Amino acid sequence: MSKPVVATASLAGCFGCHMSILDIDDRILKLIELVEFNKSPIDDIKTFTKQCDIGLIEGGCCNSENVENLKLFRKNCKILISVGECAIMGGLPAMRNGIPVKECLEEAYLKCPTVDDNIIPNDDELPMILDRVYPCHEIVKIDYFLPGCPPRADLIWEALVALLTGKELELPYEVVKFD
């Protein structure tokens, strides 16, 4: 039987959740035995080459490229998981949500003391900025949510193993407490 295929992406996130995946330490060797990675920063595969079983999404959507990428993952993954605060609720990037996007752009590109060409970037190659940062589940259907900033390595590990083996997920308090 072929191994289950996993893909991962970091949208409007900080890669902290991916770091947390690596925090499973030597279990990563066990993981490689259990699964095969497809599109992911971990193996640097840029495009989907086959249908995947599990997609792990870090970060919410702050621009059109995030949206496109997220929709691509939904299309190519049987199970899609929001990993971490940003994917689930927007996280730190969503701190701009109370401020009109025009003001944000002006502050960053026109009024900022360290810029001198005074232009809001407008090249068609650039992703378009969304009016606010959206959690992933507002754009596509998300099957599971792994909370944390970042979620602990143990939580990610347990969740993946549970999904792969069909066993029930064990969530001791230490793994999901955040205070």
Add this chain to the structure above:
Amino acid sequence: MASLDAVVKQVVSKYGNDRTRLMDIITDVQTELGCVSDEAVAQIAKILDLSKVDVEGVITFYHFFTKTPRGKYTVYLNNSAVANMKGRAAIAKAFEDAVGCSFGRTTSDGLIGLYDTSCIGMNDQEPAAIINGVVFTNLTQEKVKEIVTGMKAGKDVKDLVKEYGDGANQSDLIRAMVKNNIMRKGPVLFAPYEQGSAIKAALSKKPEDVIEEIKIANLRGRGGAGFPTGMKWEFCRKAEGAKHYVICNADEGEPGTFKDRVILTELPHMLFEGMAIAGYAVGAQEGIIYLRAEYLYLKKYLEKVLEDLRAKNILGKNIAGKGFDFDIRIQMGAGAYVCGEESALIESAEGKRGEPRNRPPFPVQKGYLGYPTTVNNVETLCCAVRIMLEGGEWFAKMGTAQSKGTKLLSVSGDCQNPGIYEVEFGTTVNTLLEMVGGRTAKAVQVGGPSGTCISKKDFGRRICFDDLATGGSIIIIGPDRDLFEIVHNFMDFFVEESCGWCVPCRAGNVILKQKLEKIMSGKASTKDVQELEDWCKIVKATSRCGLGQTSPNPIYTTIQNFREMYEAKVKKDTDYVSTFDLLAAVEESCKAAGRIPKVEEH
């Protein structure tokens, strides 16, 4: 005009440089100066030896306090669900057209400000507004034009009131156009009584026996929660403290309730006598009535009633020659629903943000200024008067097993005769609908937004703590109403009124409202309804005080009782619907950058 410093100094010294009177200080400074500016905040803080944040925190907490001018004339138009039913939208537009600015703003010349406000206790005569403390009811577009013309001509707001309501509303000290609308008088509140007879009867007994009589009556709090009054008084009496306090909760803020307004207008003597009885029972010499800011128009009148009672020796020193001293002061609120919660009310009366306290200790143990305090509803205290006169057994003969006596109901919405009804506990919703001319109702909101929305199948249920509990608010919803609009209005209210202290209530109510909007937009699946219900349970179970523990009820109880309404809105063939619109989401940023949005490839 006197200088800012002089005004602030004079006001603060009027209240003895006492920081616990910050509510009054801010109110008076605002009355003098039109708003409480940064300079005024700094000055108040300096004199009271507080930080500026302490003062600013109080100002920004309350709806009627403001740091920026809201006009020489400030119009607060009620935006409750019943106001909407009665044509608020047209009235709001009439104001905007005549004044020349939109709601939430003040005209550029600083003359008139237009603002929304939560239920002002006039649901039986909506649309209604408060302008500089003066109440205007049953507004029509013509009336609005006249009022605005008057304001533009610089008239005194009081002179814009053309007609007066009935009863004491006509008295020189009130002169309000508010109508009492007393539709049904019952034996507890509206039977005749002789002023001073009840406190005399109480003073002829030992305080413990007064409490015993209240226990025999099985009197329960009329504010909605229904805590046994005798037990509360006993706890308070037994709690150790250098002094004790009685606070009357006259902050009826539950949308749709206005019964206390009528008691305060027609039966204030009875209420104050009830406070004195409570004072005697718990061992207090000081009473405070916490009056909601919306009822400011009754303040002068109530002060006169207090003077009368002192003159008659029903209040004051050595009451009825029995050696008992008791007096009452009025504490004004400033517009905050959460202050109806007793510990939040105490915080507010102490000049702080009206945020609920952790309990224990309960107010009966450590209440106002840390002293044992009993906080009782207006109607509860009036019931105590009647119990002193007629006896606990007489009282307990009325009502149901768990709810004795009568209940004053504030009925509004789609019925022929909105107003006040004193009915025996245990009256069925059907009987009430019959009484008020509301037989065509498709839904009845019992107990206000924080209560229960029931459908026809439950109209046989009884109004009492054993079945459908209510603090008095009954809103009748006719067959042609969009129930979603009403539920949405209630959620708007809770989002606005959440004090923000705890996350489940502060964030949860916003999430509930957004999820409701998703369903209302038709872009939702059955799963969204399930999630909405789950969120209701989370907010109810994890919020810190009664506000968040009940705020999901408009959604929660309509999902239970009107599930078909939700099901008709959702898509059945999918378990996920997104409301995301890429083109709309990128519009603003592309405009700012001078780009043409391209969304085809996404």
